[in-house]
Amino acid sequence: MRSISGHFRALLLGIAGALLLAGSADAAEVRVMISGGLTAAYNALVPEFERQTGNKVLTAYGPSMGTTVNAIPVRLERGEPADVLIMVGYALGDLAKQGKVIADSRVDLVKSPIGIAVKAGAPKPDIASADAVKRALLAAKSVAYSDSASGVYVSTEMFEKLGIADAMKDKAKKIPATPVGEIVARGDAELGFQQIAELRPVSGIDIVGQLPPDLQKITVFSAGIATVSKEPDAGRALIKFLASPAAHDALVKSGLEPIPAKVTN
Template sequence: MIRHAAPALLAAAILSALPCVPAARAADVVVMASGGMAASLRALAPDFARSGDHLVLVRGPSMGATSDAIPARLARGERCDVVAMVGGALDGLHAKGLVGAGTVMAMSPIGVVVRAGAPHPAIGTPDALRRTLLDAPSVAFSDSASGVYVSHDLFRRLGIEDQMRDKARMIPETPVAQIVAGGGAAIGFQQISEILPVKGAELVGPIPQSLQKLTPFAVAPCRDAPDPAGGRAFIRFLSSGTAREAMRSSGLDPVGRATP
């Protein structure tokens, strides 16, 4: 007569015969991000954590000469899974083989910032912006994409390049809004998504549409990524409706359509 094992013993026997499968382990997904995307990525960290992975955000400018700039970090061998930065600067890293091909996630407009509580100057038209800049005792702009445009094109297009030479200055690495909030400049220019998170500063608004320069922000996988699968999962996550809403709330304009 065949005897049947007790259910518990039978289950134990079956489990012991199965190959050993290691338990899933939460991983740190390292993302190097410039200021334009940093606020939205920081806000998204808890949502991404529900996937089982943990977002580690490393801040750095997309360009410039500082040691914390993303190109400098990668050039000296710092490793990451994803970069999130100005599209043009990312293209340069891709050409050097440091990152994969980029995917544009959002466009970022340039805004004007003043110290919290200060009167908001008129900037709604080119003429109004020109008068405001001529009247301002000091002006600050970043060393990244928005600042390059402001110093090389905007002042020239407004016909005030010579007048701004002695009172406008480039701010390396530190957010321009932070300099303005601390009284280091009366008025500043930077990506709106970099202005909004700074306490003590207030966004006046975007520069006039006829003068506006939209900057693409893109993401790409890093070469020799410690966790390439986690990096790919994070890039897919950035196309979700949740991620797009976070970008929009931070002052970015998401591109494309959300994934289901």
């Protein structure tokens, strides 16, 4: 009986070991390029995705646009490997038109509003209306905005809409490849404009609030599969997870509004 029992135990251990090896063999490495808008929520969610699937996620961070060395289009152009791209929706659309993203893989994940920040402890200006924001901008000695979607809007549309484009030329600066909040935190700008989700993780600042509705510009962040992907199925699984109800709370906590997944028959 003992020998049979021992043999049975060894057989079970062997089966368990084989299953473990099989699981390891099936596990994929999913390479992701992601811009700042979803980073905080993404970093909180990825460990659970890895736990559920056994896949390993390898992440490269950078802006959705621009010419800095870590910008996602620049990374792709120099041949860096990628399976999943998570970035500003219209920038992802541009990459799809260039043949760098599988067009029907796109999933819109969240809406992201623009906010205003000041250095921690500094007086918070009134930003309840467009006129109030205009007064705050004219009173500020220095203003910072990002080199991505929110900054493009602030510098090319919002200043014009407020009629202060000329007044802002010398004191409003575009910040490439660095969170605007960090510039505000160290006192290099009195006011900082960036998406709320990108301001929240930065210490040393106070978020005044969102732009008022008549000035607000909502950015959609989307995910898609790179045409060079070596793990498209694992990549799609990650996108599905980020768009699922399981991701909802983490997205909301980071200042984002989840976009309900489209139901297909």
